[in-house]
Amino acid sequence: MTIREHAAAAFVFLLGLFIGSFLGAASYRIPRGISIVWPPSACPACRARLGAADLIPVASYWLLRGRCRHCGAPISKRYVVIELLTGVLFAGVYAAATRGFGAALDWAGFGAGASLASLLLLMAVIDLEHMRLPDTVNAAGAVIGFGLALLGAGVVTPAHALYGAALGFLVVVVCESIVLGHSPIAVDRADTN
Ligand SMILES: [Zn+2]
Numbered sequence: 001m002t003i004r005e006h007a008a009a010a011f012v013f014l015l016g017l018f019i020g021s022f023l024g025a026a027s028y029r030i031p032r033g034i035s036i037v038w039p040p041s042a043c044p045a046c047r048a049r050l051g052a053a054d055l056i057p058v059a060s061y062w063l064l065r066g067r068c069r070h071c072g073a074p075i076s077k078r079y080v081v082i083e084l085l086t087g088v089l090f091a092g093v094y095a096a097a098t099r100g101f102g103a104a105l106d107w108a109g110f111g112a113g114a115s116l117a118s119l120l121l122l123m124a125v126i127d128l129e130h131m132r133l134p135d136t137v138n139a140a141g142a143v144i145g146f147g148l149a150l151l152g153a154g155v156v157t158p159a160h161a162l163y164g165a166a167l168g169f170l171v172v173v174v175c176e177s178i179v180l181g182h183s184p185i186a187v188d189r190a191d192t193n
Pocket of ligand 1 (some may be wrong): 070
C-alpha cells in the first residue's frame with residue numbers, strides 16, 4: 001500500500017466512525033419511536049444537551065472516561081462498540097471495492113457495500129436489544145437497495161432487485177404464517193410503530 005492508499009483507508013475508517021455514531025443514536029431512537037433528527041442528543045440521566053465536543057466518535061467517550069461531563073452518569077459502551085464496528089466494516093468494504101487496495105475505487109460498489117453494512121449493523125443491534133426488526137428500517141433498506149440497482153451499483157439489475165425483494169418478502173410471510181399461525185404484517189401493526 002502506498003501512503004495515499006493508507007490515507008484513503010484511514011479516511012474511510014474515520015467516516016465509518018461518524019456514520020457509526022449516527023447508527024448508535026438511530027438504534028436507540030427508531031425502536032422507541034423517537035425521530036432520528038430531533039431532538040438533539042442529550043444525556044439520558046440528566047437531560048443535558050450534548051455539544052460537539054461530547055459527540056466525537058470514540059474520542060469523546062475516551063476523553064470523558066465513559067461518563068457524562070455534567071452529571072457523571074456512565075455512558076453505555078454500545079455506542080463506542082457500534083462506532084468502531086462501523087469503522088472496521090467501512091474499511092473492509094473499502095478494501096473489497098479497491099480489490100485489496102490495489103485497484104481504483106469502485107465508488108458504486110463502495111456505496112452499495114457501505115449502505116448494506118450500515119443497515120445490517122443497525123438491524124442487528126435493534127434485533128439484539130428488542131428481538132424485532134422495525135418495518136421502517138426494512139423499507140429504507142429496500143428503497144436504498146432498489147435505488148442503487150437503478151444507479152447501476154453492484155451486479156444486480158433493477159428487475160432482479162424487485163424480484164429478490166418480492167421473493168424475500170414472500171418467504172418471510174409464508175414461514176411466519178406457518179410458525180405463528182398468522183401474518184407477520186399483522187404482528188408488526190399490533191405491537192410496533
Ligand atoms: Zn448527564
